[in-house]
Amino acid sequence: MRTSQYKAWGLLAPTLVILFFIGLVPFLYVIYLSLFKYNIWSVRGMVFAGVDNFRKLMFDSSFMHSLGIGLTFVVITCLIETLLGLAIAIFLTNEFVGKGVFRTILTLPLAIAPITIGSIWVLMTNPDIGPLPYILHKFGIDYNIGVNAKQAFFTVVFMDIWHWTPFVTLTLLAGLTSFPKEPFEAAKVDGANKWQTLRYITLPLLTPVILTMLFIRVMDTFRIFDEVWMLTGGGPGTATRFVSIDVVRRVLVSTDYGYGSSMSVFLLYLTIVMCWLLLNIISIARREVHEG
Numbered sequence: 161m162r163t164s165q166y167k168a169w170g171l172l173a174p175t176l177v178i179l180f181f182i183g184l185v186p187f188l189y190v191i192y193l194s195l196f197k198y199n200i201w202s203v204r205g206m207v208f209a210g211v212d213n214f215r216k217l218m219f220d221s222s223f224m225h226s227l228g229i230g231l232t233f234v235v236i237t238c239l240i241e242t243l244l245g246l247a248i249a250i251f252l253t254n255e256f257v258g259k260g261v262f263r264t265i266l267t268l269p270l271a272i273a274p275i276t277i278g279s280i281w282v283l284m285t286n287p288d289i290g291p292l293p294y295i296l297h298k299f300g301i302d303y304n305i306g307v308n309a310k311q312a313f314f315t316v317v318f319m320d321i322w323h324w325t326p327f328v329t330l331t332l333l334a335g336l337t338s339f340p341k342e343p344f345e346a347a348k349v350d351g352a353n354k355w356q357t358l359r360y361i362t363l364p365l366l367t368p369v370i371l372t373m374l375f376i377r378v379m380d381t382f383r384i385f386d387e388v389w390m391l392t393g394g395g396p397g398t399a400t401r402f403v404s405i406d407v408v409r410r411v412l413v414s415t416d417y418g419y420g421s422s423m424s425v426f427l428l429y430l431t432i433v434m435c436w437l438l439l440n441i442i443s444i445a446r447r448e449v450h451e452g
Contacts, residue, residue: 190421190424190425191421191425193417193418193421194213194214194418194421194422194424194425195208195209195210195211195213195418196208196209196418197209197212197213197418197419198416198417198418199414199415199416199417199418200415200417201415206418209418213418213419213421213422214422214425214426216419216422217419217422217423217426222398222406223403223406223423225398225401226398226401226402226403226405226406227403229313229398229399229400229401229402230382230402230403230404231382233313233316233317233320233381233384233402234378234381234382236317237317237320237321237324237377237381238374238377238378238381240317240321241320241321241324241325241328241377242328242370242373242374242377244321244325244328244329245325245326245327245328245329245331245332245373246328246332246366246370248266248325248329249328249329249330249332249333249336250336250358250362252329252333253333253336253337266326266329267326267330268326269322269323269324269326270323270324270326270327272323273386274323274386274387275386275387275390277319277323277386277387277390278319278386278387278388278389278390278391279390281315281319281387281390281391282390282391285303285305285315285391287303287304287306305391305392305396306395306396307396308396309396309397309399310399312392312395312396312399312400313399313400315391315392316387316388316391316392316400319387319391320381320384320387323387324377324380324381327377328373328377331369331372331373332366332369332370332373334369335365335366335369335370336362336366339362339365339366343361343365344357344361347360347361364448367445367448368442368445368446371438371441371442371445372442374438375435375438375439375442378434378435378438379431379434379435382403382404382427382431382434383404383427383431384402384404385402385404385405385408388400388402388405389405389408393405394406394409403423403427404427406423407420407423407424407427410423
């Protein structure tokens with residue numbers, strides 16, 4: 161028994177060592193840097209600041225603006241993706257001609273890397289050669305995300321919906337196809353229509369799946385970077401400068417490593433709090449489903 165345990169730890173050791181150096185060590189170093197005022201071009205070098213960076217963060221209007229934009233983006237995209245994904249998932253539970261082809265086309269965006277998604281949308285929205293500006297111009301709409309802040313923001317929203325709705329659809333479809341048939345057969349015998357079946361049977365059974373999917377999507381959406389950086393770079397102005405882009409600009413452009421590290425630590429704390437809330441909601445929903 162002891163020999164097998166040693167063998168198991170021996171097999172895990174390389175992975176644990178790698179995780180230690182690429183996960184824990186950088187994390188601890190970021191926490192360390194967040195306690196200093198440190199700009200690589202400053203002649204003063206590293207100056208201990210304690211929690212002053214975090215105090216400054218709470219009164220930083222630029223950071224709070226990017227945080228507000230990021231949270232707005234999370235709410236809009238997750239809400240639309242959930243509703244659209246649910247509708248498509250329910251539609252795919254039916255049999256129709258070309259269902260396999262439709263599912264294949266639907267999942268294609270998931271096979272594309274985020275940075276490539278951004279590159280594709282750069283070409284699609286280019287005012288000179290892009291198809292979107294050309295088509296919208298036919299309807300009298302002057303479309304240019306390089307100068308119009310609202311157009312840039314909602315283009316990023318639409319890009320994320322196009323990219324990740326297939327993931328939501330496949331997740332909810334897996335939940336729908338795993339339900340027992342007895343409650344639905346009983347509802348049909350009792351004369352329940354499709355809306356009543358959806359409201360009183362499908363949605364309560366699907367709630368844990370929806371919340372688990374939202375748990376994943378909220379984390380992913382909150383830290384979005386590649387697609388937005390490729391498409392708008394955070395502009396025009398600060399229209400799409402989400403918190404992830406704000407941190408990168410603070411560290412790489414301004415080279416303010418201390419303040420940028422404090423922003424990263426705060427965002428990690430905020431993400432942990434949101435995940436904790438979602439996990440508690442998921443556990444409550446699962447308990448209600450089992451008790452029901």
